[in-house]
Every structure is written in C-alpha cells, then in structure tokens.
Amino acid sequence: MKCHSNDTMEEIKFSIQEYLRNHHLELTPDGSFVRWLRENPKHPRNWSVLRKTYDTGLICALDLFITASSTAGAAAAAQAKHEYHLNHTFATFCFVTLFLLGQSIGTIVFPPWSESFGRKKMYLLSSGLSSICCLVIGFSQSLTGAVIMRTLAGLLSAVPSTIVGGSIEDMFNSQARIWVVFFWTVASNIGLIVGPIMSSHVIELLNWRWVFFTYAIIIGGITGLLCLIRESRSSYILTREVDRLRHEIPEVPPALNHDHSPNLQTFVKEALFRPAQLFFQEPIIFTIAMMISVAMSLIYIFTEALQPIYQSMGFSASQASLIFMAIGLGTCVSTFTRILDCYIFNKRRMRGKPIRPEDKLVGLALGAPFLAIGLWWFGWTIPPKTPGPDTPWIVPTISLVLVGYALTEMDTVLYGYISDSYLSYSASATAAVAFLRGMLSGAFPLFTNQMFDGLGANIAVSVLATVATVFCIVPPLFLCYGERIRRRSRFARYSWEIQEEMGKDEYDI
Template sequence: MKELFRDTVAGQLLRLVTRDRILPYPEEIDPSICQKYINAEKSENMARVGSTNLPPPPPKEEEEKTEEQSPSSESRHPSTNSSTTNVSDTNNHGTNTASNTKVDPEKGRDAHIVDWYGPTDPDNPQNWGVVKKVWVTFEICLLTFSVYIGSAIYTAGILDVSETFGVSRVAATLGLTLFVLGYGVGPMLWSPLSEIPQIGRGPIYIGTLALFVILQVPTALATNFGMLLAFRFITGFVGSPSLATGGASIGDMYTPAKRTYGMAVWGVGAVCGPVLGPLVGGFAVEARGWTWTIWELMWLSGFTLVLITLFMPETSSANILYRRTQRLRKLTGNDKLICEPELEGQDMTGREIAQMVLVRPFTLCFTEPMVSLLNLYIALIYGLLYIWFESFPIVFTEIYHFSLGLEGTAFVGILVGVFAVLPPFIYYQRKYIEPKFNDKGELQPEWRLPPSFVGAFAIPLCLFWFAWTSRPDIHWIVPIIGTAWFSIGAFLLFNSVLNYLSDAYPKYAASVLAGNDFFRSSFGAGFPLFATAMYEKLGVGWASSTLGFISIAFIPIPFILFKYGAKLRHRSKYAMKEF
C-alpha cells in the first residue's frame, strides 16, 4: 500500500512538499544499491557507438573490406558488472566508468544508462502483482466510465433543454454531439503529451479530470444556449485523455500476450457509460430537469478524481525511469546518469515533436490502408451506435409507452450482451491466441482479427432484429434482447481492431490510437444530427434496416485484412514487418 501511494500524484506532491523525507524510495534509504540500476551493457554500447543498442552487423563483404582497410583495430575494454561500478565517478580520462569501456571520440558518448535492474524489477509496471494490476485496471475503467457517461446522460434531458432554451430538438442534440467531438479532438493533444517522460500519464489524467469536474458548474448554470454548447465541447475536450490514453495505460502494465484481457475489461467500462447514462439521467430529468444530469456527472467524476489522485500510481515506464534517474543524480552527483526515454527526447527537435503531435496521427490515418479501413469501420460502428440510440425514445416511449425514467432500462440489454460475450472471448484468447506468441512475446498481428469475423455479422443482426420486432404487437422484451447483439459485435470489433493496430504499429501505437479515437468520435458527433429526421421519415423498421444494410457493406474488411494484412505491412514504412 505504501509503494502504491508513493507513486500516485498525491504521493509525489507529498514527497515534493517534505523534500523527499516522507515515502522514501529504497535507494534513498540505502544509497549503496544505486549501483544496481546502472545497465553496464547499454552504457558500453553508448561509449562505443553512441546508442544503447548496437547497430546490426554489416554484410559479410563489407566486413571483410573494412578489415582489409584497418587490419589492426583497438581492442575494447571488457565490461564489468554494474554492481561493482562507482556511479559517482564522473571523470576517468575518456573511460566510461559504468562499463570500464574507452569512449570512442567520434561515435561514442560517455553516459551511464539508468534502467530496470533486471527482469523482476518491481517498479516496472509489467512486474506488478496481480492485485495491483487489477486495482489500477479498475481505476482506469472507472475513469473511462465517469467521462463516457457524460455523453449519454445528457440525452435524457434533450427535450427539457429544447423547452428551456427555446430551440429545436436537433439544435438541443448539439449538446451531445459537441461533447463527443470534444473527446475526439482532445486525444490528438493529450495522448502525445502523456508519452513525454517528464510528464507521464498521471498528471494528464488528474489535471484534465480536475478541469472536467470544475467546468460542470458553469455547464449546469448556463444562462443561454450558446454558453451550454461551448462548455459541453470544452468538458468533452478536457475529459478525453481516459478515452484514448486509458488503452495505453493498460498496455503499460500487461505484456502483449495478456494485454487483450486488460483491454477487454476496459472495454466493458467504456460500454457501461453510454448504456447506463440514459438510465441514470432519465430519472434525474423526471425529478429535477436537465441540469440535474450535469450535477450527477460532476459528483461521479469528482469522486473518481479523489480516488485516482490518492490511489492510482503512474503506469508510464518512461516516466518511472525518468524519476528514478533524477533521484540517482541527486544522490550521487553524477550528471552522466541518463535513461533511454531521456535520450530519445534529447534527440528530438521542436519540429519533430510538433510533427509527432499534430501530423503523425493524420498521416497514419490517411496514408496507411490498414489504418484507414479499420478507422473507417470502427467510426461507422460508433456512428451507428449514436444514431441508433436516437430511436430508443421513439420505440420505448411512443410504441411501448415507457416513462422517461423507465426508458433508460431499455439500454440494459446492451450491457447484458457485453457480459455474455466476455467469458467466451477470454476463453478463445487463452486457448487459441496465447499459444501463437513466439519466445520474444510477439504475435502475427492478423491473428487478432478472427473475433471480428463474428462481430461483423452481429451488428447487422442486431439492427434487423430491432427494426422488425419494435411493434406494438410484439412484447417489449424482444427488441431489448436483440440490442444485446450490438454490444457483442462492437465489443469483438473494438478489441480486435485496437489490439491489431497496437501490434501492427508498435512504435506508433499512441498516434494510431489517437487517430482512431478522432475518427470514430467525429462520426459519433455527426450522425445523431440527422437521426430524428431519418426515423420520422422512414419509420423505425426501414431506418434501422438502412443502418443494417450499411453495416453489411463493411463486413469484408476484417476478412480482407486477415488475408492480405501481412503483404500490406511489408509495403508500409511504419508497420511491423517481422511476420
């Protein structure tokens, strides 16, 4: 418990205020163990070639030619174990004291690389215990739920907003769409910032969620419609980190073979938001009006803010290593101590950072066929979800005569579908996918896609079922049962696609996932604006069927990528090519 609290934002602030006297790290208690954090092999590589990793050996012909040109090469000094190295010795006549290796005057750099002290280093998030990983995963799910519910909880009050501000229902729907658009744009900024070692994920989560909580007050107290819309967009924007970076935090803790389980649980948290939002918001609007939904959102997100501030440790390995390096510099006075994340940051220019934040997500979206197709498919599913949600008031209020509060219970079928598909999905992953990982912990990305084959057919099945069973002569439980197929399909598609993109683009995962979030949120923001007119003119049957036909057109995408994905990856300059 002490170690967990020490690495939270609250714990780090407490250390800062007390000048590190409270919650000390092991090396601050016993400075002699500082030696074990220095990686002698990587320090040696830095001394020889200026990089922590040696370049691949040259072709045999070039190697023979080099030997002919310089037959006598200077032998390097043997490495020594880091445990016998004096890390406070910062000057030894051109010799890297961390590895006892002569520094190459042209290529090398005298640096002492701070790293994990071994494969079992407990500070490495992937080495955390099961209980700690489960707890942090739960917190990320709660954080995601607390923001995601902000979109759907508003829908229950759309008619009340329309009456209060004297605007049409379509205009009142902008309060939903702008919020969704905000959390689609936000990750393009917040996700890259959370990758910076000096910042990490915790401050981004805490800082943006604090703004999210505070800004609910002017949202609920909005005196005109324009003010309401402005704050709905801003709150969506500042609340967005959990929706894109949450997946990155899951990836921080789990190996690729186990990551899919964490992503699956996180996906359940994401689904609970849109599903429970109308249920919670419906009764609130009935009792107190639309503003009560905003106050509920503030209370929920405020509770989450307190919880994660006190009990969610930093998950970014880059930030953990950076802070370790800072502590070792302070303890030893050795300014040559540096970690690999810092090295990468030093080599980046301002232009490269701007390109990473502003350009790369869009470049990958529009120049990589695999990313474009899957982003389009997921965006479509997301858009269909939000436009389909607009039919629920028509079906369950006008056809089945549910009250506004009871209307929210119609969404429970979607939640049941998620819990129904979770056990077989986990069984499939353990039985068939985990054995396909090689000794390096790598998997051919295309093997992430088979669950999406089922999901692709589940979406149109749901929409056609819902379309033609939503009639007065058919009991209301029948269309509700049909809604479960949408969450089954969306769950399988989202997990397959997000894991596939992470595996296919491991070096650019943050940019790829941020672009995916932007794509799907753009569709989710735009589609509800024409939902009401579509259902009024076509009727529930043909409007939902139209959505079903659109989803059928996209079914071939995962099958095509499963067959040709490897060829496309080998042609890409960004994707992994080993498989």
C-alpha cells in the same frame, strides 16, 4: 571534472555500478545511462496485485463515467431546449456534438504530451476540470457558458481514452494485457450505455441540471481517489529516482529516458500530419477507421432513436432507457470470445507457431455478421411494421444483445489489430481512428430524428443494417489478404519486420 587514470575511472565506474545495484538499477552497456534492473520493486510491472488492481480499476472507472457523461447529453438536451428556447437539432449540437468535437481535438492534442508529464498529473487534470465543467453547466443560466464548458469537457474527456492504454502497458506484460485491455474496453462501452439510463432517471426524478450535478459529484469523488494512485510511467519514475541519486553522487549518469516534450515541428509532424497520412495512404487504417466510427456511432444514434421506439410500445421515457441494458449484456458476452482467443494463442504457441495480427481477428469474424443480423432483426420487429400486432417487446430487445456483442468485438479487435500491425506507428494510427470516430459520433445525432421520422423506424434501421452488411466483407479480406497488404505498406512493413525480429512477445522492462 578532474582527470583520472584509467584504473581510477574503472574503480569509479565499478563503485557506481555497485551503488546502482543496491538501488536495483544498472548502467546501460555503453555506461552512458542508468536503466532499471528487472526485479526493481519500483517498476510498475513489479507492483503488488492490490496496487495494480486499485490503480487500473480507478482509471477505468474514470473513463466509464466520463464516457457516460457524453451519452447523457442527449437526454439533457431534450429538456434543456425548452429552457433555452432551442430547436431539437441545435440543442443536440450544443450538448452532444460539441462534446464529441472537443474529444476529437483532444485525441490529437494530448497524446504527444502525455508521455512527458506523467500519467497521474494528466488524470488529475482531466477528472478535476471535468467535474468543474459539469458543475458549471448545471449552474449556468447562460447557453454560452454551458456550450463552452461542454466543449471543454469533451476536450478533457480525451485524456483517459488516450492514456489508459498506456497505463495498462506500464503495469502489465503482454499476456496480462489481453484481459486488462478487454476489461477497460468493456468499462468504456458500458459507460456509453450508462449515460442514457442515468440521465433519463435523474431527469424524471429531478431535472436536466441534476444530470450534470450527478456527474460532477461522481467524477469529483474519483478525482479525490486518484490522488492515491501512483505514477506509472516507468521512464518518468526512473528519471526522478536517478535525479535523486545524482544529488548524492554527481558522477552517476542520467536516466535512460526516450520521452521528450515535443516542439511545434514535432507536434505538427507526429500529431497532425502522420495520422492524416496513415488514414489516407493505408487501406487497413482507412477501413478500420470507417468500421469503428460507424459502428460506435450507433450508440449515439440509439440515444436519440431507441427511447421513442419503445415509448411507442407503451414504455415511459425512463423505462425505455433501460433497454440499453441489453446492449450492455452483449458487451459482457464478449468475455467468451476472449477465452477463445486465449485458447487459440496457447494452441499456436504449443505448436511453435508465431502469432500474427490476423490470428487475433476471430472476434471480428463473429462480430461483423452479428451486427448485421442484429440490426436487420431489430429493424423489422419494431413498430410500425412488426411481424404481428402482439409482438412482445422482448423480441427486438434480444437483437440488441447481438448488437452490443458486435460493437465490443469490433472495438476491441480492430484497435488491437492496429497495434499489432503498426507497432511504432500505432499511436498515430489510433489517433486517426479516434478523430473520425468522434466526428461521426457527433454528427449522426444531428440528423437521427429527421432520418427516423422521414423514413420510418423500420427503413431507417435497415439503412444502418445495410452498411453493417457491407462491413461483413472486411473480416475475410483481412484474414486472407491482411498480411499481403501489410507487406506492401511502407509503415506496416517496417512494423512487421520488427515483429519478426522480436519473435514472441515476452516480459520486458
């Protein structure tokens, strides 16, 4: 590059600034990089409501149906075992456990790479290959082929579950994210419930292979619609935009982009070592991981146990699957808790008080006892030890509404508590929780039938209710001592100091 006088350099810098401003961009204070201007229409947070609604709704739909395909495996396994000459436990392992083991691995593998290659490519890769996997399972006459595809489908299912939250953060500010993240959580949890219902009805009308054909068609359709979404990773968009401008004016500095493709050392440190370190060294992470993993594993336990319980009351298999709708109703009731959260947040802001992570634990304080109450209620209103010989089916079913509400609250609030408490380490902390959740969700169905047959349904549910009752200790501990525990934690203390410096969470590009 030719040498220029100071005046000439200032003129060049000024002309570059004017050029960038015409494209709604600006130089960083040191002049080394290009960054967004606040009002840039290409920044995802400045997109139209219609664009945000389409993109967010579609990726939430993708997560819903891919999640549904995981719980659909139990009903498919119950039929496929006859064709492949398997016992029930091994069939469950092939169609349910392997999917969730693959998902657990995916939660570790994909996050470090998802920031570098853009959101849209990852969604298209996940949905397109997931559709193909379902199609191959439906056509496969070989158990080996079905097992490989089911495991691969589980691995791919980790993509939406790990990056939808990132897409939401890309497009919405902190206030809007309260509701958008809630709708995503509801969609994901409804996916868990839709799986058994859809699979039972498809099997009754056709056969187990059509369960996977159905999901191949649905997810394939979503893949086509995903081609119309926009890339939402702001640093990725900025880099492409600046690279285009640099072709016209080479003197334009590069884009401000902190994303990078991790090398092996970075991958081992951030994706493997740090989640394990947080899990074993952080009491908060360990406790939350255990609570979420056990609580959300209930859905997979119910995919094995719920239908036989209601069939003993005279329901057919497809009718019994509809009982999952009670859990779905409880999931929707969580809307009222989010309204309460907004009321509490606004009240604290009006008083000029900062919002601490512990201020967002109202849902946990309600959800933990409701889960225990719901399970105790359900456990002693089902056969064989019902309160009376004429106890109607609706009595235990109402308790499942409480269970559905509690599961959604625990899922929403505890993941939020991790994000608020650990900030820069939240991705690693969430990976630790997601890994354990996948492992336990895959393991529990393997011994559910033995547990319910050996102990009886009443005692088996009571064991689960006892664990839920122990969880009721956690909300008061977090409310009273959570801040003290965070201050003593090396990871959480660092995040807490950042939070104190930042003050109120505001719009920020």
